[in-house]
Amino acid sequence: MTELEAFTVDLAREAARVSLPFFRSVFAQEDKGTGGVFDPVTEADRAAEAAIRRLITARYPGHGVIGEEYGADRPEAEHVWVLDPIDGTRAFIAGLPVWTCLIALRHAGQPRIGTIAQPYLDEIFVGGPSGARLLKGRTETPLRTRSCAGLDQALIATTDPDLFTPAEREAWVRLRAGARLARLGCDAYAYAMVAAGTIDLVAESDLKIWDWSALVPVIEAAGGRVTDWHGETPNDSGQILAVGDAGLQAPALSALSPAALARSV
Structure with a gap:
């Protein structure tokens, strides 16, 4: 993996460290929806994004960040991290292990590196210049889409x-x-x-x-x-x-x- 791909994986693991203790536990949540549409956010969402942002600032202070929970910081930068600390918050609060942490690095306005991480299943799907792979425990498996006749x-x-x-x-x-x-x-x-x-x-x-x-x-x-x-x-x-x-x-x-x-x- 490239340095930036490896760092993206580090961010996903830090998000998992923060968010996983909340899963199937008791945590604060609120409804940020309007018009009667339930749109939950939890303390796990906010804590995970804050942790990711801290690592980015420490490692790459010149990079920008766009996050669901805390907005944009220097979105015009050449390198911009795009964060959804818990995608599938409804699944998270229901105790279903299909929520994920989404982390992308955009360069010159286009996403170049991405991770889709599911901490409860210990899975990190990562894609970038060096290819796509699934990291699970100590195992690394190449990813490949399948053919479909129609x-x-x-x-x-x-x-x-x-x-x-x-x-x-x-x-x-x-x-x-x-x-x-x-x-x-x-x-x-x-x-x-x-x-x-x-x-x-x-x-x-x-x-x-x-x-x-x-x-x-x-x-x-x-x-x-x-x-x-x-x-x-x-x-x-x-x-x-x-x-x-x-x-x-x-x-x-x-x-x-x-x-x-x-x-x-």
């Missing part, structure tokens, strides 16, 4: 169709109708499974920069593709399509693109 053979995923707009939900229904099997509720862990070659496609919307930046290097280094619903580089539309086999992109976009949001100019 959408009708694909296992697809999204977190919750109720999070879609009506048009997006219709698009998901079209996509689901053409697929073999769909699974729900895995948040970013589903993207790790794309890189690992057990899920073929994930489609989601309304994702923030900290929700998707870490996914891109992991999946792309494993041989997959991550785009928006236009088939282009992800941006602030928040609509994400990840495929393990490039051949799935065209049929997926055929289902999704009618609901694709206009791209920012």
Whole structure:
């Protein structure tokens, strides 16, 4: 691994050290949602992001940081860390081990290194210039997406169709109708499974920069593709399509693109 890839893994392990004692325990939480939508944040989220930021500041004081819990610090820097200390907070508070810690390093505006870490399972999926791998204990396993003959053979995923707009939900229904099997509720862990070659496609919307930046290097280094619903580089539309086999992109976009949001100019 490169120095920066190794440091990203160190950050994931520090986040695990801080967050894991809270899991399936008693911890403070609050609802930051509006309009009746439950959007929880816990003391574990905040403690983990604070710990990651401390290490970044100590090691790379010139780097910027964008985090879900504590906002942006020098987001215009050449190197910017993008942090989601606990992606899948609803799963976390339910005691389900599919929440993850997402850490990305963006260079010149693009995500180049990423980790998707699941501390309870002792898994760190890392992707970057030196490839993609799963770190579990002392074991390091290369990651590779799997081939898929067609959408009708694909296992697809999204977190919750109720999070879609009506048009997006219709698009998901079209996509689901053409697929073999769909699974729900895995948040970013589903993207790790794309890189690992057990899920073929994930489609989601309304994702923030900290929700998707870490996914891109992991999946792309494993041989997959991550785009928006236009088939282009992800941006602030928040609509994400990840495929393990490039051949799935065209049929997926055929289902999704009618609901694709206009791209920012």
